[in-house]
Amino acid sequence: xxxxxxxxxxxxxxxxxxxxxxxxxxxxxxxxxxxxxxxxxxxxxxxxxxxxxxxxxxxxxxxxxxxxxxxxxxxxxxxxxxxxxxxxxxxxxxxxxxxxxxxxxxxxxxxxxxxxxxxxxxxxxxxxxxxxxxxxxxxxxxxxxxxxxxxxxxxxxxxxxxxxxxxxxxxxxxxxxxxxxxxxxxxxxxxxxxxxxxxxxxxxxxxxxxxxxxxxxxxxxxxxxxxxxxxxxxxxxxxxxxxxxxxxxxxxxxxxxxxxxxxxxxxxxxxxxxxxxxxxxxxxxxxxxxxxxxxxxxxxxxxxxxxxxxxxxxxxxxxxxxxxxxxxxxxxxxxxxxx
Amino acid sequence: xxxxxxxxxxxxxxxxxxxxxxxxxxxxxxxxxxxxxxxxxxxxxxxxxxxxxxxxxxxxxxxxxxxxxxxxxxxxxxxxxxxxxxxxxxxxxxxxxxxxxxxxxxxxxxxxxxxxxxxxxxxxxxxxxxxxxxxxxxxxxxxxxxxxxxxxxxxxxxxxxxxxxxxxxxxxxxxxxxxxxxxxxxxxxxxxxxxxxxxxxxxxxxxxxxxxxxxxxxxxxxxxxxxxxxxxxxxxxxxxxxxxxxxxxxxxxxxxxxxxxxxxxxxxxxxxxxxxxxxxxxxxxxxxxxxxxxxxxxxxxxxxxxxxxxxxxxxxxxxxxxxxxxxxxxxxxxxxxxx
Numbered sequence: 001x002x003x004x005x006x007x008x009x010x011x012x013x014x015x016x017x018x019x020x021x022x023x024x025x026x027x028x029x030x031x032x033x034x035x036x037x038x039x040x041x042x043x044x045x046x047x048x049x050x051x052x053x054x055x056x057x058x059x060x061x062x063x064x065x066x067x068x069x070x071x072x073x074x075x076x077x078x079x080x081x082x083x084x085x086x087x088x089x090x091x092x093x094x095x096x097x098x099x100x101x102x103x104x105x106x107x108x109x110x111x112x113x114x115x116x117x118x119x120x121x122x123x124x125x126x127x128x129x130x131x132x133x134x135x136x137x138x139x140x141x142x143x144x145x146x147x148x149x150x151x152x153x154x155x156x157x158x159x160x161x162x163x164x165x166x167x168x169x170x171x172x173x174x175x176x177x178x179x180x181x182x183x184x185x186x187x188x189x190x191x192x193x194x195x196x197x198x199x200x201x202x203x204x205x206x207x208x209x210x211x212x213x214x215x216x217x218x219x220x221x222x223x224x225x226x227x228x229x230x231x232x233x234x235x236x237x238x239x240x241x242x243x244x245x246x247x248x249x250x251x252x253x254x255x256x257x258x259x260x261x262x263x264x265x266x267x268x269x270x271x272x273x274x275x276x277x278x279x280x281x282x283x284x285x286x287x288x289x290x291x292x293x294x295x296x297x298x299x300x301x302x303x304x305x306x307x308x309x310x311x312x313x314x315x316x317x318x319x320x321x322x323x324x325x326x327x328x329x330x331x332x333x334x335x336x337x338x339x
Numbered sequence: 340x341x342x343x344x345x346x347x348x349x350x351x352x353x354x355x356x357x358x359x360x361x362x363x364x365x366x367x368x369x370x371x372x373x374x375x376x377x378x379x380x381x382x383x384x385x386x387x388x389x390x391x392x393x394x395x396x397x398x399x400x401x402x403x404x405x406x407x408x409x410x411x412x413x414x415x416x417x418x419x420x421x422x423x424x425x426x427x428x429x430x431x432x433x434x435x436x437x438x439x440x441x442x443x444x445x446x447x448x449x450x451x452x453x454x455x456x457x458x459x460x461x462x463x464x465x466x467x468x469x470x471x472x473x474x475x476x477x478x479x480x481x482x483x484x485x486x487x488x489x490x491x492x493x494x495x496x497x498x499x500x501x502x503x504x505x506x507x508x509x510x511x512x513x514x515x516x517x518x519x520x521x522x523x524x525x526x527x528x529x530x531x532x533x534x535x536x537x538x539x540x541x542x543x544x545x546x547x548x549x550x551x552x553x554x555x556x557x558x559x560x561x562x563x564x565x566x567x568x569x570x571x572x573x574x575x576x577x578x579x580x581x582x583x584x585x586x587x588x589x590x591x592x593x594x595x596x597x598x599x600x601x602x603x604x605x606x607x608x609x610x611x612x613x614x615x616x617x618x619x620x621x622x623x624x625x626x627x628x629x630x631x632x633x634x635x636x637x638x639x640x641x642x643x644x645x646x647x648x649x650x651x652x653x654x655x656x657x658x659x660x661x662x663x664x665x666x667x668x669x670x671x672x673x674x675x676x677x678x
Binding site for chain 2: 039077
C-alpha cells in the first residue's frame with residue numbers, strides 16, 4: 001500500500017549546540033575546517049511508486065538532489081545510493097530489476113553532472129530506495145531559505161498531483177476503487193496523468209536552482225511528502241521577517257483535481273496536503289523578478305512554472321485561500337504530446 | 340533471524356570513468372572543486388543485533404565511522420542517521436526505543452568529535468539502522484590502502500567472534516539450540532561474551548586511525564560482514580605490489596572458538612568467514628613499527644591489539660594457515676572485569 005508507506009517517512013534535522021553557520025531546511029550545512037567551506041548534505045529514501053524500474057531510479061535520484069537544489073546548490077560533488085531489496089522478489093526478479101533501478105539512478109546523477117561512488121544494499125520485506133547527496137560549497141553557492149520579505153511572490157516549478165496520479169493508475173486494476181472515479185476521468189486520462197507524473201518526478205530541479213541565483217531568490221524549499229501546504233508552512237516558519245504565505249493558485253496535473261474531488265478529498269489535493277514525490281521548488285522571489293524567472297525556466301526546459309501566492313505580513317505560517325484557482329497542467333491535451 | 344539478515348547486506352562501490360584520485364576500499368574518495376580537497380564518504384546500515392537500544396545506537400555509529408577510520412581519517416565532519424522503524428512496534432515501543440537508539444548514535448558521534456545534523460526515517464517490517472559519515476580532507480589526512488610491501492605485518496585491533504557471541508546469547512532462550520553448546524560453555528560465559536562483544540562493537544576505531552599515521556601504516560580495512568578472511572582478501576586484492584597475506588593468529592572473544600567448533604563450524608569463525616559488526620581495523624604495518632603500534636593503542640585505550648599475520652610474495656589474496664593459533668580474549672577471566 002504505497003499510500004500508507006508514503007505517510008510514514010520523514011526527514012529530520014537536528015539543531016546542534018555547536019556553532020553553525022545555519023541549518024538549512026532541506027539540507028544540512030556544516031562549516032568544515034578548510035577555508036570557509038561548508039558541507040551541504042541530504043539523504044532521502046522511500047518506497048517504489050512507479051512500475052518502471054528505470055524511471056524509479058531516476059525519480060529517486062532527482063528527489064534526493066532536490067534537497068540540494070532547494071538550497072540553491074547547483075553542483076553535487078558526490079552521491080551514494082541506498083537500496084533495500086525486497087526478500088519477496090525471486091532471484092531472477094532481483095537480478096533483472098535492481099540493475100535497471102541502479103542505472104536509472106546513475107543516469108540521473110550524470111545528467112546532474114555528478115556521480116554515484118558507492119552505497120549500501122540490504123534486504124527487507126519492503127523494498128526501499130534512496131540516496132545521499134553531498135557537496136562542498138563556498139557561502140555564495142547556497143541560498144539560505146529565511147530571507148523572504150513583504151511583497152515577495154511564491155513560485156512553484158512543477159505541478160501538484162503526483163500522488164493522486166500514481167494511485168489512480170493503480171486503481172485501473174482495482175474495480176471497486178475505479179468505480180468511484182470513472183465518471184470523472186477516462187482510463188486514457190489516468191494513463192496520461194501517470195506518465196506526466198512520472199516524467200515530472202524524474203525531472204531535476206537544477207535549472208530552478210541556477211535561476212534562484214540569477215533572480216535573487218529569498219529562499220526556497222522542495223515540495224515532497226508533507227504536500228504543498230506542509231512545506232509552505234515549514235518555509236514560512238523559518239523566516240526572519242514576520243511574514244505569512246498566502247497561496248491563491250494550484251497548478252495540478254490535468255484531471256487530478258477532478259479525481260481528488262470524486263474521492264471526497266481523500267488526498268487533500270486542493271487543501272495542499274496531498275503528498276508529492278520529487279515535486280517542484282517553492283521559491284520566494286522579489287515580485288519584479290518572478291515573471292522573468294518563470295519565462296527563463298520555460299525557455300531553458302520547456303516546462304511552465306507558476307506564481308502561486310504572495311508573501312504578506314503574518315505570523316510565519318502559510319495558508320491556501322478559500323477557493324483557490326486550479327490550473328490544469330497542461331491546459332489542453334494535444335494528441336501525441338504529454339505537455 | 341539476525342543471521343539471515345546479516346548475510347544479506349553489502350557495501351558496494353563503483354569505479355567511475357571520470358578521473359579520480361582513487362576509490363578507497365571502505366570509503367569513497369572524491370576530489371572536489373576546492374583547493375586540492377577530497378570528499379571522503381561512507382554509508383552503512385543493517386539490522387539491530389543487541390537488545391540494548393542505547394548500545395545499538397552506539398554500535399551503529401561506530402560501525403559507520405569505522406569505514407573512515409580504515410582510511411586513516413581521524414576527523415568526521417558530519418553524520419546523517421538512517422532509520423527504518425518496524426511497523427510491528429507498538430506506538431509506545433517506538434516512542435521509547437527510537438529516541439534511545441538515536442541518543443546512543445549521537446553520543447558515539449560526539450565521542451568521535453562529530454555531530455549528527457540530519458537523517459531520514461521510514462517504516463518497514465524489519466527495523467534497519469545506519470548512517471552516513473562524511474569528511475573533507477587534504478591528501479595527507481587519509482591513507483590509501485594499497486601500499487603494503489613484502490615484510491609488512493598485519494595487525495588486528497579488536498577480537499573476532501561478535502556474531503557468534505550475539506547468536507549464542509539469543510540461544511539462551513532457545514533450548515534446542517542451547518543444548519548443542521551447553522557442554523562447552525556456561526550461561527555465564529555466554530553472557531560475558533555478549534557483553535564483551537557489545538562493548539567491542541561500540542568502541543571507536545579512532546585511536547587506531549590516528550596511530551596509523553604515527554606508525555606509517557601501508558593500508559587498512561575494517562573487519563565487518565565478510566569476516567576476517569573476506570576483508571583480508573579485499574585488502575590484498577587492491578595492493579600495488581604482488582603480495583599475499585598470510586594469517587597465523589586468530590584473537591577471539593573468550594569461549595567463542597569453542598562454541599563455533601561445537602556447532603560444526605556453522606559460523607566459520609576459525610576459517611575467517613564469520614561476519615563481524617563494527618570489528619577492528621586490519622592494518623598492514625612495517626614490521627619494526629607493529630609492536631610499538633600495539634603498545635601505544637593499549638596504553639591509550641587499555642585494549643589489546645594483535646599481530647596476526649605477515650605480508651609475503653603472492654598473488655594478491657589472503658589465507659589463514661592450517662592450524663592458526665587461537666588467542667582467547669581475555670586470556671583469563673577476572674571477577675568483576677570484562678577484559
